[in-house]
Amino acid sequence: MSTRSIFSLCIGAALLVILAPDVGGQTIKMTVGQAGVNPGTSLYFIAQKENLFAKHGLDVKIIETTTTSAVQAMVGGSMQVSLGAGPAFVTATLEGSAPFVVVSSWINVFPYxxxxxxxxxxxxxxxxxxxxxxxxxxxxxxxxxxxxxxxxxxxxxxxxxxxxxxxxxxxxxxxxxxxxxxxxxxxxxxxxxxxxxxxxxxxxxxxxxGIPWQQNGEWVQKSYLTGNREAVVRFVRVVADAMKVYFNQKEKTLTYLSEFLGSDRADTEYAYQLFAKWAERNPRPTAESIKNNLAAIKSTTPKAAAADPASFIDTSIVDQLIKEGYFKF
CATH class of the missing domain: 3.40.190.10 (Periplasmic binding protein-like II)
Structure with missing residues (x-):
């Protein structure tokens, strides 16, 4: 083999290493809940369209659900992550289920x-x-x-x-x-x-x-996060990449949203602009948004009155991804 051929092969191998997704091992299978249909719940649909789950070494089945049904599925072990708002997960935790935490949250207002x-x-x-x-x-x-x-x-x-x-x-x-x-x-x-x-x-x-409110974010059981941290890290990387598409590629996102929402161009752009205004560029969960989740349920869940909002938050994954260079839009 000539020196030029060997050099070309080395360059090709180096490019494969640089361009290949850093999945850190075998593909991980996950079942994930998506509660609601609006731009705030569109990131998983964008991720599917952009093949982001495969990029990060995940094989994900997405199930349309409600947060209350997602809680039941996660407690039963048939679902690992769910997109949603805090009250159902917080209520379940306070009523004695294995505890839930939110690991990222990009919409923190009531979008209604x-x-x-x-x-x-x-x-x-x-x-x-x-x-x-x-x-x-x-x-x-x-x-x-x-x-x-x-x-x-x-x-x-x-x-x-x-x-x-x-x-x-x-x-x-x-x-x-x-x-x-x-x-x-x-x-x-x-x-x-x-x-x-x-x-x-x-x-x-x-x-x-003007009420801070945890609305569209990723909830997991603490036990799942402890035993399967790599899976959750990969999943939040997918969320970060989908957010990047949403913020940086408007025309492509509008096409995706029209399909996801079943709306025409004018209605889709109206919704896109509002959610772009409401959305967090850094989806690090906050205690203030969980505090209002607790306030909203205390009449039906008395333990919420004395609960610590910080106990329902894990910021370590978003913090790790920020160090990796994610969430720069």
Whole structure:
């Protein structure tokens, strides 16, 4: 073999080492829950489209679910990670399950508007009316609606009647409001905009209340994190890469979101811009956002009143990834 051929082979081998994904071993299989359908829950869909799970040595099955169902699956061992908001995981921990922690969280506001039929002009007009929480009782949109109503001066247990559905289906919620089956609900972007086109009134926007709130983040059981840290690290690397696509490749992201949300270009861009404004560039979980999760559930889970928000957080993985150069957008 000539010196030139040997040199070429060496250069080729070096390039393979540089360009190959650093998966650190064999492919890891995971089952992951995705609670909700809005831009804040789109990172896993973006990751699938971009083949990011394979890049980081993961074989991931994503299941659409609710946070309450995800808790049951994770406690039962059939799911390892779930995207979602804190109340269901915090409640389960306080009620005696194996403890949960959030390891990253990129959306830390309530990403919902409270909307109502056109004949309802103000929040006080909701008294005696029926609302749809948009998922199961105890899930993120249910807690958001109850918390928002209480902040606006209504008692969600006495002043209104609330109904639930098996899983988030915002098109169905819009149809229920149109038919008059219910008179109000929460809707995330772009579905609030779709509702406005049908004459719905937006009574108030929850993000504008300025309440820190852990909403879209990765929850795991402490025991799983302890025994399978490498799997969780790889998963959060995937999240970081998907965030990079979201923030740095708008046109590609809009195409993905249109498919994920089932929305047209205008509605998709509206939702994209709002979530880009709300999203954290550094998804390090904060105690303040968990503090409000606890405040929202203390009437139904008394132990929440004395719970330490920091006990539901593990920042070590985000801290590690920042040192590795992730989350630079």
């Amino acid at each position: 508007a409270v909307v109502a039929r056109k004949e309802i002009a103000k929040v006080q007009d909701l008294k005696g009316k029926t609302g749809q929480v948009g998922a199961t009782f105890g899930s993120a949109p249910d807690v958001a609606l109850r918390f928002g109503l209480s902040k606006m001066g209504l008692d969600p247990e006495k002043d209104v009647k609330l109904t639930q559905m098996a899983r988030p289906d915002w098109a169905n919620v819009i149809a229920q409001i149109e038919r008059g089956d219910v008179q109000f609900s929460v809707l995330p972007p772009p579905y609030d905009r779709m509702g406005q086109k049908r004459g719905f009134h937006t009574l108030f926007s929850l993000p504008e209340l």
